Amino acid sequence: MGLIQAELFATLDLVGQAPGGPDEDPDGFPFGGWQAPLLDEVSGGQVGAAYQGVDALLLGRRTYDVFAAYWPHQHGGEDGVIAELFNGVPKYVASRGRPDLSWAGSSQLGPDLADAVRGVRDRHEHVAVVGSLDLLQTLLHERLVDRLDLWLHPVLLGVGKRVFAGGVVPAGLDLLAPPVASPRGTVHLRYAVTGGTPATGDMSRPDRGVPRGG
Template sequence: MGTITVFASVTLDGVMQAPGRPDEDPRGGFTHGGWALPYQDEVAGRFAAEGMSQGGAILFGHRTYDDLMGFWTSTPEPNPFTEALVAADKFVATRRRDIRLDHPNSTALVGEASDTVARLRAERDGGITVLGSGELVRALIAAGLVDDLVLLQHPLVLGTGTKLFDTTPVALELQRSLTTTTGVIIGQYAVR
C-alpha cells in the first residue's frame, strides 16, 4: 500500500491559493497571487530537492496539473524541477471523463477522488505526493487518505483566499521542522 503526502505552501491564516505567480489562480477575485515568491531561499530549495530526489508518484487535481505542468514545461532549461516532474508517474484526480493529459507518464483517475485515490493508494507501493490541489486535499483528508503533511508556513496573513483546511478536524504529530532564512517554517507532520 502507498502513502500519501501533501506538500503545500500556506500563509499563517491557512491560505494556499496561488503562491507561485500573480496570475496563477485569480478565482474568486483573488489578487494576492505570487505571495510566496519573496520568501524563497536556499533552505526551502534544498528541502524541496530532497523530497523530489526520493522519487514516487505525484497526484494532482486537474486544474493544478494543467497549471503546474504547463508552467514548468515551458520554463527555460536547464531546470531540475521540469525533469523530475516530466519523469514522475503523474495521476490526475478529476470528475471530467473528457480530460486530456498532455504530459508523459500521466494517468487520469476519473470519478470521486475519495474512491479513485483510495484504489490508487491500495494498489501502488511507495510514496504519492500531492502538490497544491486544495479541493483534492480537503476531500482526501475528509476520507482519511492522507498519511503526512509537509507545510511551508509563510509569515504572512492575507485574510482572503482559498484555505487548505476546512471544517474537518485533523490531529497531527510533528516529525521534523526547520526554519528558512526568510522565516518560513517547514513542518513535516504525520496524520494521527
C-alpha cells in the same frame, strides 16, 4: 500500501491559494504569487528534498494545468531536478471534466475519487499531492493523507482559499522532525497523520498536564 504526502505552502493565516504566480488561480484573488518574494535557498532546498523518493503525483485539475504548462519545458538550471522528477513519474488527475492529458505519463482518476486514490496508493510507494486545495479537502475527509509537509510563510492575507478549509476530520499528528526556519522566516513543519481522536484536557485541574482521550 504506499504513502500519500501533501506538500502545502501557506501563509500564517493558512491561505494556500495561488502561491507561485498571479495566473495560477485568478478567481478574484488579489495576491497571486505571494510566495515568490519569500523564497530563499533554505526553503527551496527543503522543497527539493521533500520530493526525494516520490514515484507519482496526485493533482487537482487546476494545479495539473499549471504544472503541465510549465514543467515539460524546464531543463537544467534551478528547476532541472524537480522537472526531471515531475516529467518522469505518473501523474494522476482529479477532474470532473475532460482535461488535456498530453503531459507524458498523465491519466485521469475515475469518478469514485476515494477508491481511485486508494488504488494509486496501492500501486506506488510514495505519492505527492502538491497544492490542489479542493482535492486535498476530499483526501483529508477520506483519511487518505498520511503525511503533511507544511511551509508556513511570514505573511497575512486575510482572503483566499485555506489549506484546511472544511474537509478535515479530527485526527492526531506526530511531528517527524524539528521545525526549521529559513532566513526569510518561512517555517517547515513535517507531520505524520496518526488518526484517532485528539486528546483533550482541563487547564484548571491540578493534573492538567495529563491529557484525556487518545
